[in-house]
Amino acid sequence: MLRVNATFLRWTGRPVEAVVGRRLVDLLTPGGRIFHETHYAPMLRMQGSVHEIAVDLRCGDGSRLSVLLNATLSRDEHGAEREVLVAVFDATERRRYERQLLRAHDEARGAEARAMTLARTLQQTLVPPVPPRVRGLTLAATYRPSGDGSQVGGDFYDVFPTGPDEQVVVLGDVSGKGVDAAVVTSLVRNTVRALAVLHHRPSSLLAELNDIVGTHETERFCTAVVLRMRREPDGAWRVVVAAGGHPPPLLLRPDEPAVEVDVHGPLVGILPDQEYGETELRLAPREVLVLYTDGVTEARRDGELFGEVRLHATLDRVGARDVPGLVAELEEEVVAFQSGVTGDDIAIVAVSPTPDPDPDADLGPDPETG
Amino acid sequence: MDVLARNNVTVLGPADGQPLVFAHGFGCDQSMWRHVAPAFADRYRVVTFDFVGGGGSDPAAYDPDKYATLDGYRADLLDVVRALDLRDVVLVGHSVAAMVGAMATIAEPDRFASMVMVGPSPRYVDDENYIGGFGREDIDELLTSLSSNYLGWSAAMAPAIVGNPDRPELGHELTEAFCRMDPEVARRFAEATFLSDNRDDLPRVPVPTLVLQCRDDIIAPMEVGEYVAEQLPDSTFVVLEATGHCPQLSAPVLTAEAIGTWLDGRAAA
CATH class of the missing domain: 3.60.40.10 (PPM-type phosphatase domain)
Structure with missing residues (x-):
């Protein structure tokens, strides 16, 4: 990371020297790192940009901050990679809501399967x-x-x-x-x-x-x-x-x-x-x-x-x-x-x-x- | 079953050239090879394809049970090799496809001449006396993050593909976007990949193998690459001056040169 703004430092609770000079991937959780390497980085290089990548940042106090990343890759006139601009959005609320949606989705599927079993069992008695x-x-x-x-x-x-x-x-x-x-x-x-x-x-x-x-x-x-x-x-x-x-x-x-x-x-x-x-x-x-x-x-x-x-x-x-x-x-x-x-x-x-x-x-x- | 359509197989280069088959790993599709594969099309018969579930493969061919383990992906690879009736194949496998490739060469040794493993790891989760780089809880977190990252896609795209067989352009549109995958498919592929253990396969790989290791690869760290090279009966270990897990994208010229140099050296020997 070459430069970060004050908001990023405040959100992550890290001093500037703990951020600048390190790689973004170092601030991710292990699962996020795998996603970064298998999805984010390849897509960024192939498309020149990525949108709404959901990852967690590891903060200075050990807590996690759910964020969404948008990034664009700029290249020089020879096509060599110059820098990546990353916009970070706090996604705490969104992620909580998503988790609820996912849970509801899983529960709905379970209920559907149970209803199906019930219907079949009942039917067999008829x-x-x-x-x-x-x-x-x-x-x-x-x-x-x-x-x-x-x-x-x-x-x-x-x-x-x-x-x-x-x-x-x-x-x-x-x-x-x-x-x-x-x-x-x-x-x-x-x-x-x-x-x-x-x-x-x-x-x-x-x-x-x-x-x-x-x-x-x-x-x-x-x-x-x-x-x-x-x-x-x-x-x-x-x-x-x-x-x-x-x-x-x-x-x-x-x-x-x-x-x-x-x-x-x-x-x-x-x-x-x-x-x-x-x-x-x-x-x-x-x-x-x-x-x-x-x-x-x-x-x-x-x-x-x-x-x-x-x-x-x-x-x-x-x-x-x-x-x-x-x-x-x-x-x-x-x-x-x-x-x-x-x-x-x-x-x-x-x-x-x-x-x-x-x-x-x-x-x-x-x-x-x- | 038309394997060539099912796996979206692309063939470049002279028909009588030695076959060079590129297999993509978890997270993307054959477009990963677009800066490397063409460099070999002047002298090799270059084959790229998508595993079922990824890229432009046929969504209808996806079978959750078949692709719950790497065996399903090995079957895909061998299906492609057989469909084109390839022999004397040089197989290039990235990431998990390095292990899928190892399994394929063990299953049908007569079809393969040599292999290139790019960023291989036979096991991602740490074990007794083995450092894979990840704990079991890290993989669970990845699976959760996949659900989160695919959430928007899941709602918007899945019904379009599943429910509109009469509108193939929707499926085509999807192939235009890189690294897109149905969330359930991605999750199963991630589980098959990151919970696999192919350490016992390595000593059984019957062909000479080039291991390409990147500096600073957090998915397949240096020690893991060294372990792979040690365990293979006949290996060459080369460290690429590239960072990250995908040197075919971050350093395509270096990657192609390393593969070409090794292949030329073997041809001259």
Whole structure:
């Protein structure tokens, strides 16, 4: 340093002889020295100037002063370096504020990560961890949260036994997203399990579910489709279907285009004392019943919907032979349609009687209840 | 993967010349070599490049796990050498790139003829019976000062690069500014650099090596340069009459002369 002003001496608390003749880098803290050598000095030489370099100066009394440095390098007519003019700004307040910002930034990131974990954990309680294994029935299911998975979605499904060779399958969508939607989803899923014991008919199950959701303190409502399935001696399943405000299931038979099951009913949880219709069908081996939420048909790309035409086309293309492949392919198509970023959550369940089930096969415990 | 685009590789000089590859250190990019590299382009095939994360490299290629240690940077260097299918390479590495280069020559000895280390240090943090020049707390302070120095950049530039793939000129604008780096990238590179320990690599360097030491280098002090030269199996130690850690900028003519003299001497021998 060739010359310094009185302010610099006052700020650093150093006598002039402790400054003039020494290098600026000698007054920096070790971390600042590394930054000086790896950034400040190279940039100054390459650009002729640097702006707002943040370093700490070591003061005479051992304390530190946070400063910002602006510097310009002047050269003589041969291009040789002549001198560096450095303007020093006291940055104590600014640095304190920056540290607060950085801390807030780090905390925000941590909170985001925790919220994400919470959402995922909560979500995992709303669908079975793996599709249950059922004797004589091939079952495939998928649930995919919307976007980055940071929010709990409203889609759910469940499969549970109500007797030997009798199963209930339910799939639905609670309005909205987030924690209060998840509360209703949890209520609906558990209520359906309880009601399935009291109500043999899916239509009366939905009617009571409607009253329970309707009297719950939240404003949420839901859509749902309920199957009660009983296995017959020949390996086919007798299926009774009821639906409330939900897209009807699709029935896929070998070498035939998919058709909608004709079943309709009002939304669940809006108006009291509703009645729900019911349809009965026989599902033979190699026939598939596909249940899905509107995350499939209402997937958007530039304002265009995935729609029922694409849904039918996908099912018809993959066909009834490969049930897990059918679910995986449909999910993949819907996600690809949205370029990988899903706007809504997606739930898909497909069931199909397994041809010639071995009555003695040991399926092991049910993965959720057993 | 196009390595030449990913690492912003520049090639000068005759195609049949012996390859002379310049690798930059922490804090800057290949522009560090702009006063030295061209001096060799009359007789060498001169290659400069940016490590991923710095200069004009492809931001999309940055992988935080890969570049958490110097191994990621060694992979970059070897990728460039392989992409151009270089053999008989003279490698010039500045600062941390001297150690990255040492690792590369050990990994693929057949590709390299010799090496020049400019301001090398195999370990920055003091250890038992070893003076690196810094304490662990000094490195933590550096990491903090990086956050502070990159704060303005972080807010203003990062979204422009990340969020505007359809506006490549924003990325280009960035390459016009020297020594710019995403703060997270800079922080990881600083950690990889200043917490590394390559002392065990030095005796394994399979090629003759010139160690260029500056007077008055606080990043890589004289004793550290001497240690490096001692530990290398075949080394020449030259002290440059230059101050600071970047003689290629503070004394480019001297630096180029020292490298040229050593290479000419080896060619004549």
